[in-house]
Amino acid sequence: xxxxxxxxxxxxxxxxxxxxxxxGAPVLGLAxxxxxxxxxxxxxxxxxxxxxxxxxxxxxxxHVEGTSYSRRWRRHQRFDTDMSAQGDFxxxxxxxxxxGGIEKGTSELCLGIAGYSPGSAPGDGKGxxxxxxxxxxVHDYFMFEGLLSDGNRAxxxxxxxxxxxxxxxxxxxxxxxxxxxxxxxxQLDLPLADFPETGNKAVAVVGGLNKAFRTALVTEIKRxxxxxxxxxxxxxxxxxxxxxxxxxxxxxxxxxxxMGAQLxxxxxxxxxxxxxxxxxGDRAQTWYKSGGRFExxxxxxxKAIATVETGQPIL
Numbered sequence: 440x441x442x443x444x445x446x447x448x449x450x451x452x453x454x455x456x457x458x459x460x461x462x463g464a465p466v467l468g469l470a471x472x473x474x475x476x477x478x479x480x481x482x483x484x485x486x487x488x489x490x491x492x493x494x495x496x497x498x499x500x501x502h503v504e505g506t507s508y509s510r511r512w513r514r515h516q517r518f519d520t521d522m523s524a525q526g527d528f529x530x531x532x533x534x535x536x537x538x539g540g541i542e543k544g545t546s547e548l549c550l551g552i553a554g555y556s557p558g559s560a561p562g563d564g565k566g567x568x569x570x571x572x573x574x575x576x577v578h579d580y581f582m583f584e585g586l587l588s589d590g591n592r593a594x595x596x597x598x599x600x601x602x603x604x605x606x607x608x609x610x611x612x613x614x615x616x617x618x619x620x621x622x623x624x625x626q627l628d629l630p631l632a633d634f635p636e637t638g639n640k641a642v643a644v645v646g647g648l649n650k651a652f653r654t655a656l657v658t659e660i661k662r663x664x665x666x667x668x669x670x671x672x673x674x675x676x677x678x679x680x681x682x683x684x685x686x687x688x689x690x691x692x693x694x695x696x697x698m699g700a701q702l703x704x705x706x707x708x709x710x711x712x713x714x715x716x717x718x719x720g721d722r723a724q725t726w727y728k729s730g731g732r733f734e735x736x737x738x739x740x741x742k743a744i745a746t747v748e749t750g751q752p753i754l
Contacts, residue, residue: 493583510582531579534691539583545709547713550580552741560724599688616693622704646684665739666708671683
């Protein structure tokens with residue numbers, strides 16, 4: 440849902456104003472202040488207008504699937520042909536709606552949590568370049584990925600406006616959805632007492648309307664050695680409204696239960712999950728060269744999914 444083109448954080452603006460006041464410089468009211476440049480964005484180049492839906496993006500001849508962007512998904516067939524037994528069914532799907540070069544690292548993590556290989560380096564003997572399953576349990580998944588050499592932010596469609604028919608059919612046929620997103624640490628405006636700007640900026644913000652799912656994710660992610668906060672925790676909720684996954688048309692909440700979960704992962708966290716995060720190819724070849732961090736985060740999410748599914752018996 441979020442990426443580095445969003446406006447500078449409130450904390451940065453207030454810090455700037457305070458510094459100006461201390462130095463004796465005139466302090467302008469926020470309403471009259473000039474727009475601040477977004478983090479990581481050339482202030483001379485305005486952000487492109489965002490597409491109002493996936494349909495609008497797909498109809499734009501300027502972007503061609505397979506060249507500008509890709510869509511990858513897996514839906515697993517399950518059969519129950521035994522009249523005397525109950526058959527299992529896919530209960531959880533993983534999404535990366537802004538993968539590839541848009542919110543980097545979310546595609547690879549989507550594949551990993553779903554039980555598939557994000558890629559491999561030739562000759563390493565670990566992982567699979569074709570994305571084969573590498574874990575005993577697999578989940579359905581969907582990824583929209585930006586493939587441009589630069590400027591992938593132009594392909595961003597806000598989650599609540601997603602109308603991709605594969606996404607909608609996938610989420611509506613599952614009890615649970617975990618949607619993965621990227622953000623910057625500064626956008627979150629987390630309390631300085633808990634998250635000083637000079638401290639560890641690798642943070643996962645857990646949102647979505649499924650409280651039990653959020654709780655399981657926070658618990659397992661922390662247990663794995665990462666920082667995680669519940670976006671609905673009163674301690675943090677005042678600044679996390681934009682990152683809490685609360686919108687009813689957010690695909691994570693369009694499940695059979697009308698609720699799900701999402702993760703907003705800071706740049707520092709996503710980068711730490713790879714030996715080299717520089718490019719799509721580098722991430723695919725180094726996800727298992729991060730000192731075990733990728734596997735630890737992946738497995739934490741999978742444990743949270745298993746916890747939630749255990750309380751959802753076949754009906």
